[in-house]
Amino acid sequence: MxxxxxxxxxxxxxxxxxxxxxxxxxxxxxxxxxDFLSPQNISNTLAFTVELGLIALAMTLLMTSGEFDLSVGSLFGFS
Incomplete structure (x- = not known):
C-alpha cells in the first residue's frame, strides 16, 4: 500500500x-x-436564493424517483 x-x-x-x-x-x-463578502451581501444573496434552492431540491427528488414535472417552472414564474 x-x-x-x-x-x-x-x-x-x-x-x-x-x-x-x-x-x-x-x-x-x-x-x-x-463588499462581496460583507455580511449584508451574503445575507441578501442567501435570502434571494432560498426559493430557487427549495424548488431545485423538490425537482431533484422528483427526477430521482423517475417523475418529470414541467409545471414547476411555470408555477415558479407566478410566485
Missing part, C-alpha cells in the same frame, strides 16, 4: 476541481467589489 500525502489525496478527489473554481470565482468577484 502506497503512502500518499494529504495533498495528493485531496487533489485526486473529484470534488477538488470545482472547489478550486469556486474559490477562484469568489476571489475574482471580491476583487471587483470589496
Amino acid at each position: 502506497e503512502n500518499h500525502s494529504l495533498i495528493q489525496r485531496l487533489i485526486a478527489r473529484p470534488e477538488f476541481g470545482p472547489f478550486v473554481l469556486l474559490i477562484a470565482e469568489i476571489a475574482v468577484f471580491w476583487g471587483f467589489n470589496h
Whole structure:
C-alpha cells in the first residue's frame, strides 16, 4: 500500500476541481467589489436564493424517483 500525502489525496478527489473554481470565482468577484463578502451581501444573496434552492431540491427528488414535472417552472414564474 502506497503512502500518499494529504495533498495528493485531496487533489485526486473529484470534488477538488470545482472547489478550486469556486474559490477562484469568489476571489475574482471580491476583487471587483470589496463588499462581496460583507455580511449584508451574503445575507441578501442567501435570502434571494432560498426559493430557487427549495424548488431545485423538490425537482431533484422528483427526477430521482423517475417523475418529470414541467409545471414547476411555470408555477415558479407566478410566485
